[in-house]
Amino acid sequence: MSLLDASLIADVPPFRGIERENLVALLSNARSERYEIGRTIFSQGEAAHSFFLLLDGHIRVVKVTPDGEQVIARYISSGELFGIAQALGLDCYPANAVAAVDCVVLSWPGSLWTTITEKYPTFATNTYRTVGARLQDAQDRIVEMATERVEQRVANAVLKLANQTGRKTDDGILIDFPISRQDISEMTGTTLHTVSRLLSTWENEGLVKSQRKKITVTEGHKLAVIAAGKSDS
Amino acid sequence: MSLLDASLIADVPPFRGIERENLVALLSNARSERYEIGRTIFSQGEAAHSFFLLLDGHIRVVKVTPDGEQVIARYISSGELFGIAQALGLDCYPANAVAAVDCVVLSWPGSLWTTITEKYPTFATNTYRTVGARLQDAQDRIVEMATERVEQRVANAVLKLANQTGRKTDDGILIDFPISRQDISEMTGTTLHTVSRLLSTWENEGLVKSQRKKITVTEGHKLAVIAAGKSDS
DNA sequence: TTTTAAGTTTGTCGAAGCGCAAATCCAAAT
DNA sequence: ATTTGGATTTGCGCTTCGACAAACTTAAAA
The missing domain is CATH 2.60.120.10 (Jelly Rolls)
Incomplete structure (x- = not known):
């Protein structure tokens, strides 16, 4: 030993x-x-x-x-x-x-x-x-799980991970361990497909950047708005 | 005192x-x-x-x-x-x-x-x-909440209540405090409407009896089958 | 008894999101 | 450099279940 x-x-x-x-x-x-x-x-x-x-x-x-x-x-x-x-x-x-x-x-x-x-x-x-x-x-x-929609739960999960284990980078806050769409779906009670769609949308809107098993939160407060349940278009 | x-x-x-x-x-x-x-x-x-x-x-x-x-x-x-x-x-x-x-x-x-x-x-x-x-x-x-459908969760909740706090009666096991459809919906993350529909169905099938704020489980094992996720017709 | 309010039932409609499928992409291993 | 398998993206149809609405029932209050 x-x-x-x-x-x-x-x-x-x-x-x-x-x-x-x-x-x-x-x-x-x-x-x-x-x-x-x-x-x-x-x-x-x-x-x-x-x-x-x-x-x-x-x-x-x-x-x-x-x-x-x-x-x-x-x-x-x-x-x-x-x-x-x-x-x-x-x-x-x-x-x-x-x-x-x-x-x-x-x-x-x-x-x-x-x-x-x-x-x-x-x-x-x-x-x-x-x-x-x-x-x-x-x-x-x-x-x-009882009161929020999938979109909010996923936003919340990503935010929590970023806050708890995030590392500051040039682009924003990077979740500093490899995490797949599947992982996030298993944290939020949804499917990897839905998580993928959501991240794609958010990426287009400039809220996050993501590659394979990597997620960087660039606009935390906008994500927080989604997590809070703003059902905008 | x-x-x-x-x-x-x-x-x-x-x-x-x-x-x-x-x-x-x-x-x-x-x-x-x-x-x-x-x-x-x-x-x-x-x-x-x-x-x-x-x-x-x-x-x-x-x-x-x-x-x-x-x-x-x-x-x-x-x-x-x-x-x-x-x-x-x-x-x-x-x-x-x-x-x-x-x-x-x-x-x-x-x-x-x-x-x-x-x-x-x-x-x-x-x-x-x-x-x-x-x-x-x-x-x-x-x-x-992450893996089961509403029907299963409600069946589970009713079973748990019956097991934990149930009182044996002629008809079966009666949950021995007043509990509304709304209450059950708030235990399972659904709406009182859905709970009402499920209980009506089960009542027709003879699995439960229910009146206003009262639920009696008559066929616990059949309910357990539903809770386990048998997606029969 | 009548009134009133809370609880329940039931119907219709529509949307959220899942299942299935297929294409593509990326990283590591050979 | 190529291969290979896991990860991701995206499309489409369909089911589940929530939202809204309205009638009805029951118990308690007046």
Whole structure:
């Protein structure tokens, strides 16, 4: 196992406020691993042997339906915990986790969850705040799916990605990991065809630029107007 | 304030496993109140002054969109905590809570949340398990909204209500609180018209019986077939 | 009992967006 | 440089379901 330095996790939200020597102790139980793009970190239904911290990269969390359809539950950015089935009282992972780009991931044995949360109350607090935020997020998405049209939902998804993981470029804000039309359709409950049409339209109107698996938002506020439901012609 | 007996909450899930004398202490800080049907217990956006335990009745938790549309986030049954903004790291309630029938509700000042969770780890554990379950639930609903047609979603919603809160009668399983077509449409992201049409169809086929604000499921498994997506004629 | 309001049913119409299909484009691998 | 497979674009028909409208039913209020 490689040597892990406390600085790795010192200023990562879930571990913020924990003393340096304890960080070292925590890391002594952790395992670091690289996952190249596309590789699966864990699978839906699999026993939750570990929980994870994303040190670098982006992870796609995907739910699969009985008949094979996929729905993207969320994207994980670096500094976030994921696969924390223990925090939800589950003993199997409820979704797949796939590296959206090359990633560096820290993992701990699931059996340590209770020990850690008991020993580090700030970690516990931080974590449960995260779970709370994700619940909020999910509820908001339900409201969105129930009340907004596809066009608005797609605009929203693109905006959210740009805001959360965007990198400023000459053209605007670039979503900094490869994302296909299909991916966006799986985030918004539509088809890749519809997403393609929408992006084409927006590209013609100068709101976005896009190539294969790349999207740059050039006119965020105009997109926001669409997301808000302006049903203009 | 009325006298509250420890037996009130002794076998309610969140408080299970806490010693009797501690229950008494907990109750000394609680307030009991009756809410008649239709009354609002708290409102979306309001400062989260309290958290609640439903002792008897059913509560409807409703999200309101900027343009006034309503989406039912969930129904709370007796024995469940609700309005636990503190557990989610929020300082405002994220939804409205309305009594779906006459209810009896226990409430604690929100300021006690930290004290209580710290003093009673089993309460904390139980609570976070609840939050986890609700997150799961929300994710499942997102998948449903993304992949299933209205007919399936409505069938599912009716089945879930019947299973969770149903009362056996001569005709079948009766959802034991008043629920309108509109309510069901707000649970499933459709219109009351569509729900009405579906229920009419199902009534003709003998799967359900329904009157104003009453639904009885007579053929649960046939409904389940529809929920699963059999697109028969 | 009569009135009133909320809830429900049913019809018609039209649009949003999906399924299917086919052409094209692009990037990586050989 | 060529090949190959995945990703994207675009067209077309069709289904699902929402919007609008109007009649009707039921329960509670006056």
